[in-house]
Amino acid sequence: MNTAVVSVSRWQRVWGAYLRWTARHPALASLVPFVPVVALWAAVAGAGVFPPAFFPAPIAVVQKFGTLMANGILPAYLEDSVVRLAAGTALGLALGIPLGLLIGLSDRAHRALWPLLLFFQAIGDIAWLPILLIWFGFGLTTMTFVIVYTVLFPVVLNTVLGVRSVPLELHRAALSLGASKTRAVWEVVLPGALPNIMTGLRNGLGFGWRALIAAEIIVGTSGIGFLMFDARRAGSVVEILLGMIVLGVLWYVVDSWVLAPIERATGQRWGLITRHD
Amino acid sequence: MKSLSIEHLQKTYFDPFANRQVTAIRDISLAVEAGDFVAVVGPSGCGKTTMLNLIAGFLAPTGGQIRVDGRAVSGPGPDRGVVFQSFALFPWRTVLDNVAFGPKMRGVAKARRHEIAREYLALAGLAHAAERYPNELSGGMQQRVGVVRALANQPDVLLMDEPFASVDAQTRMTLQEELTRIWEQRRPTVVFITHDVNEAVFLANRVVVLSHGAVLDDIRVDLPRPRAWDALIEDARFKALAAQVLQQVRSA
Numbered sequence: 001m002n003t004a005v006v007s008v009s010r011w012q013r014v015w016g017a018y019l020r021w022t023a024r025h026p027a028l029a030s031l032v033p034f035v036p037v038v039a040l041w042a043a044v045a046g047a048g049v050f051p052p053a054f055f056p057a058p059i060a061v062v063q064k065f066g067t068l069m070a071n072g073i074l075p076a077y078l079e080d081s082v083v084r085l086a087a088g089t090a091l092g093l094a095l096g097i098p099l100g101l102l103i104g105l106s107d108r109a110h111r112a113l114w115p116l117l118l119f120f121q122a123i124g125d126i127a128w129l130p131i132l133l134i135w136f137g138f139g140l141t142t143m144t145f146v147i148v149y150t151v152l153f154p155v156v157l158n159t160v161l162g163v164r165s166v167p168l169e170l171h172r173a174a175l176s177l178g179a180s181k182t183r184a185v186w187e188v189v190l191p192g193a194l195p196n197i198m199t200g201l202r203n204g205l206g207f208g209w210r211a212l213i214a215a216e217i218i219v220g221t222s223g224i225g226f227l228m229f230d231a232r233r234a235g236s237v238v239e240i241l242l243g244m245i246v247l248g249v250l251w252y253v254v255d256s257w258v259l260a261p262i263e264r265a266t267g268q269r270w271g272l273i274t275r276h277d
Numbered sequence: 278m279k280s281l282s283i284e285h286l287q288k289t290y291f292d293p294f295a296n297r298q299v300t301a302i303r304d305i306s307l308a309v310e311a312g313d314f315v316a317v318v319g320p321s322g323c324g325k326t327t328m329l330n331l332i333a334g335f336l337a338p339t340g341g342q343i344r345v346d347g348r349a350v351s352g353p354g355p356d357r358g359v360v361f362q363s364f365a366l367f368p369w370r371t372v373l374d375n376v377a378f379g380p381k382m383r384g385v386a387k388a389r390r391h392e393i394a395r396e397y398l399a400l401a402g403l404a405h406a407a408e409r410y411p412n413e414l415s416g417g418m419q420q421r422v423g424v425v426r427a428l429a430n431q432p433d434v435l436l437m438d439e440p441f442a443s444v445d446a447q448t449r450m451t452l453q454e455e456l457t458r459i460w461e462q463r464r465p466t467v468v469f470i471t472h473d474v475n476e477a478v479f480l481a482n483r484v485v486v487l488s489h490g491a492v493l494d495d496i497r498v499d500l501p502r503p504r505a506w507d508a509l510i511e512d513a514r515f516k517a518l519a520a521q522v523l524q525q526v527r528s529a
Contacts, residue, residue: 177426178355178382
């Protein structure tokens with residue numbers, strides 16, 4: 001009889017232990033990939049090839065984080081940026097979803113508005129800044145306009161796509177069960193388009209966040225973008241790096257604490273989008 | 278009493294690419310008694326699905342008239358319940374809320390409409406699935422929900438568009454038997470579209486054969502009820518009727 005003993009290698013042991021460990025603590029699984037990146041960064045900084053003011057070590061950024069948290073600058077700037085983004089996104093959704101429904105449902109609205117939409121989408125958010133600065137000056141109006149403008153297009157375009165992807169039968173089923181045409185929009189079109197609207201929101205937030213940082217760099221008097229640009233003026237590479245890291249972490253938080261839970265509770269639950277862990 | 282009456286129904290489409298009118302329904306007249314079960318069969322392109330969409334009000338006829346319980350049809354409405362081949366359940370609603378949808382649109386209070394929905398779900402042996410979402414159910418169970426959802430709205434006419442065409446053969450036979458049982462209990466007026474001759478004869482009191490947008494034949498099925506496949510599959514009268522209908526369909 002063939003008694004092939006398959007031995008478990010050391011690597012398999014380590015890998016197995018890692019998989020079991022991250023299964024128990026899923027949050028850590030997304031942190032582990034950063035370990036070699038930070039280690040490499042620390043090694044290069046520690047080698048002393050570049051002067052610390054030009055290429056600071058990770059620990060310097062952590063210390064800067066501590067200082068800016070303690071003196072309240074970072075929390076205040078973070079709050080300013082997040083509030084601007086949230087307000088701009090809310091306004092973008094409030095305008096974008098109804099507009100998307102209209103264009104998706106009405107052939108006439110589609111004919112009238114679609115070419116305009118594509119044209120204005122092409123004029124990127126930042127390209128509006130020169131004229132906005134002349135019209136509205138260096139202030140909140142300009143920044144809000146840029147964010148709303150940036151969020152609006154992905155939301156509208158994806159809502160239209162979502163409305164058009166709702167199966168005809170679902171709409172007909174609602175009507176033959178006694179729903180009025182207006183009611184059917186609320187009961188069928190809107191929930192049917194929701195997965196696409198979420199995609200629009202996700203893209204809109206991503207673009208909006210970038211647009212906000214750009215607007216803060218040019219227009220701002222506060223916010224993370226302003227922090228980074230102000231640091232450049234002072235020549236503080238540490239602060240610029242800190243700003244960049246804050247941007248990345250914040251996006252991760254928005255994605256996993258806001259967007260992903262909504263998607264789990266809607267489209268994934270209903271079987272409209274397949275889950276991929 | 279006539280529940281559904283169709284008079285000289287006609288439907289033509291304009292085909293902009295061929296630049297001509299295409300006739301889907303040439304001339305159909307049909308009267309269905311209240312509480313009757315009529316199956317409509319015919320080859321692909323005979324106009325049977327177009328006819329159902331016209332009765333449902335999803336399409337507007339180019340000629341003739343459709344009346345349900347004396348009222349002229351001018352669009353979709355809750356007096357005509359529809360069961361779709363694709364089930365068309367709302368994925369974002371639980372089974373219970375799918376079935377309660379019709380009563381909800383009528384403004385029935387939540388407790389009462391859930392009571393109605395549970396009663397109809399029990400009728401199809403689905404009481405246990407009430408809190409689940411459609412994507413968690415098999416195709417056969419989804420279509421049971423589809424039938425029950427239409428019935429729970431108590432329509433004057435139940436329109437079924439090849440409802441069992443997309444489930445497997447064994448499930449189909451079970452669904453057919455369940456449908457005859459429910460029909461005997463509740464006696465809804467049913468117009469059942471199918472291309473399956475055996476299914477038509479098994480379910481219906483009348484089989485209407487369509488050909489090129491017109492009625493070719495109207496065959497009465499006086500098999501005793503309750504009907505079950507075990508008994509009928511070798512039944513001489515069933516086989517003779519099925520053969521008669523099949524011959525008409527193939528000549529259509």
